[in-house]
Amino acid sequence: MKYISTRGKIAPVGFKDAVMMGLATDGGLILPESIPQLDRGTLAAWSKLPYRELAFNVISLFATDIPAFDLKALIDRSYGSFEHEETTPLVQKDGVYILELFHGPTLAFKDVALQLLGNLFEYLLKERGEKMNILGATSGDTGSAAIAGVRGKENINIFILHPHLKTSPIQALQMTSVLDENVHNVAVEGTFDDCQNIVKALFNDLQFKKEYALGAVNSINWARVLAQVVYYFYAWGRLPEQKEVIFSVPTxxxxxxxxxxxxxxxxxPVEKLLLxxxxxxxxARFVQTGDYSLGKVxxxxxxxxxxxxxxxxERYLYYLWDENPEKVCSAFAELQSTGRIVFTKEQVLRVQAxxxxxxVDEQKTLDTIASFNRETGYLLDPHTAVGVRGALECAPGHPRVVCLATAHPAKFGDAVERAVGSPPPLPPALAALVGKETRCELMAPDREKIKAFVKAKA
Incomplete structure (x- = not known):
C-alpha cells in the first residue's frame, strides 16, 4: 500500500514514511492510493473477532511494510493499556447504542489512536536510529492522550499547545501534571484554531520541520485516522442485526x-453518518447548505x-472532488484568502447522500445529559450528549443508531454538575490528579516565539 497527498505534489510513500511524515511535505494530508474493498463474507468473518484481532486485520491492509509479527505486538501493547476487556464496548440505553471509547489511559477516544501511534513512533525511530520532536495542538483530549502515548519513550520529545483556560480543568491537569523530561506543555493565550494554525505553519516551514525532525500526533497523521476506522467495524459486529447502521459522531x-x-x-453497511x-x-452548515465559512469560535x-x-x-473533499488535487489546492487557497469555500448544488447533494x-446548543446539551441520566441512570459527557441528542432528533426510532461516546463524564464534571445537580464520581485515574505538581509555559499566539521555545527545548 502506497500513500499520496491530497494536494498531489509528493511521490507515493509507504506506510512507515506516511506515519513519520505526518503532514505531507506539500501541505496536504496523507491518504492511501486506493481503499481496500471488503465483501460480505469478510465482514461476517470479522464481526465477532476480539478487538485486537480485528484491529490487526484492518490495520494490516494499510500497514503492508510492517512485518505481521511486529504489527501484532504493537497492537497488543497499545490496547493492553485499556481497562475494559473489549477495549471499546457497545452498550444499549434508551433505544440507542453507545460505543464507549473512553476506557484508555486518559479516558477519551483519542487513546484508541494515540496509544498505537506512540508505539509506532517508538518502533520506527528505533528501527531508523532517529529522534523526533512531536508538535501538536489540542482542544482538550488529544493533548493528554498524545502525552500518555509517548511520555518517557526513547528518542521522542513532545510539545503540546492548548488554548489557555479553554479546556476543562481535568483536561488541563492531565497534560500539565506530566513532568517527564520529554514532555513540554504550552498554554496559548487564544483559541484552539490559533494553536492549530501555529502547528500547521511550523510544519509548513520545511527547513524547520526537517532540522528539528517534527512529527505529528494530531489527526492530520494518517495513523490516527486508521486506528479509528477499527471501532466502526467493531460496533457493527456487536449489533444484534448486522444490517445498515447510522453512526452519530460528535465532531x-x-x-x-x-x-x-x-x-x-x-x-x-453504513446508512448515514450523522455529524x-x-x-x-x-x-453542520457545510452538510446542510454547503456553507463552509469561518466564524468566531x-x-x-x-x-x-x-x-x-x-x-x-480536506481528506473528504479530496474524494468529493473526484480525487482532484488541483481542486484541493485552489479551494484551500480560496479559504485562506476569503475565509470560505464555495460548493455547487450538485456537490452539496453528494455530501447529503x-x-x-x-x-446542538448548550442548553440542549445540558438538558440531554439530565434527561438521559434521569431515564436510564447513565451519565453522558457533554460531547457524547451532543451526539445522542443528534440521534434522537435526526433518527428517532431507528433500530440501529450507534452514538460514539468520546469521553468519560468525569472529565467534564462542571458541565455534568450543571445538568444533574451533582458532580460525577471521579474514577481513580482522575482523582489522583488533584493537587499534583504541574508544569506549563504560558505564551502568546506568536508563531516565532513558540518556534524559539521548541528550538530551546528540543
Missing amino acids: GNFGDIFAGYLAKRMGL ATNENNIL VQTVSPSMDIQLASNL EFMSCT
Missing part, C-alpha cells in the same frame, strides 16, 4: 467521522468541539 475537526466514512468506503456539532457548527461546555477550521475535512447533520 469538530472531522477526523473521527472521516474514519467512519472510510469504513463505509471499505464496505461497512453532530455544538454552536461552532461550521461542519464560541466557548461551550463541549470544548473539544470549539473549532471552526476542521483540518480533516453520505451525511446528515445536527446542531
Whole structure:
C-alpha cells in the first residue's frame, strides 16, 4: 500500500514514511492510493473477532511494510493499556447504542489512536536510529492522550499547545501534571484554531520541520485516522442485526467521522453518518447548505468541539472532488484568502447522500445529559450528549443508531454538575490528579516565539 497527498505534489510513500511524515511535505494530508474493498463474507468473518484481532486485520491492509509479527505486538501493547476487556464496548440505553471509547489511559477516544501511534513512533525511530520532536495542538483530549502515548519513550520529545483556560480543568491537569523530561506543555493565550494554525505553519516551514525532525500526533497523521476506522467495524459486529447502521459522531475537526466514512468506503453497511456539532457548527452548515465559512469560535461546555477550521475535512473533499488535487489546492487557497469555500448544488447533494447533520446548543446539551441520566441512570459527557441528542432528533426510532461516546463524564464534571445537580464520581485515574505538581509555559499566539521555545527545548 502506497500513500499520496491530497494536494498531489509528493511521490507515493509507504506506510512507515506516511506515519513519520505526518503532514505531507506539500501541505496536504496523507491518504492511501486506493481503499481496500471488503465483501460480505469478510465482514461476517470479522464481526465477532476480539478487538485486537480485528484491529490487526484492518490495520494490516494499510500497514503492508510492517512485518505481521511486529504489527501484532504493537497492537497488543497499545490496547493492553485499556481497562475494559473489549477495549471499546457497545452498550444499549434508551433505544440507542453507545460505543464507549473512553476506557484508555486518559479516558477519551483519542487513546484508541494515540496509544498505537506512540508505539509506532517508538518502533520506527528505533528501527531508523532517529529522534523526533512531536508538535501538536489540542482542544482538550488529544493533548493528554498524545502525552500518555509517548511520555518517557526513547528518542521522542513532545510539545503540546492548548488554548489557555479553554479546556476543562481535568483536561488541563492531565497534560500539565506530566513532568517527564520529554514532555513540554504550552498554554496559548487564544483559541484552539490559533494553536492549530501555529502547528500547521511550523510544519509548513520545511527547513524547520526537517532540522528539528517534527512529527505529528494530531489527526492530520494518517495513523490516527486508521486506528479509528477499527471501532466502526467493531460496533457493527456487536449489533444484534448486522444490517445498515447510522453512526452519530460528535465532531469538530472531522477526523473521527472521516474514519467512519472510510469504513463505509471499505464496505461497512453504513446508512448515514450523522455529524453532530455544538454552536461552532461550521461542519453542520457545510452538510446542510454547503456553507463552509469561518466564524468566531464560541466557548461551550463541549470544548473539544470549539473549532471552526476542521483540518480533516480536506481528506473528504479530496474524494468529493473526484480525487482532484488541483481542486484541493485552489479551494484551500480560496479559504485562506476569503475565509470560505464555495460548493455547487450538485456537490452539496453528494455530501447529503453520505451525511446528515445536527446542531446542538448548550442548553440542549445540558438538558440531554439530565434527561438521559434521569431515564436510564447513565451519565453522558457533554460531547457524547451532543451526539445522542443528534440521534434522537435526526433518527428517532431507528433500530440501529450507534452514538460514539468520546469521553468519560468525569472529565467534564462542571458541565455534568450543571445538568444533574451533582458532580460525577471521579474514577481513580482522575482523582489522583488533584493537587499534583504541574508544569506549563504560558505564551502568546506568536508563531516565532513558540518556534524559539521548541528550538530551546528540543
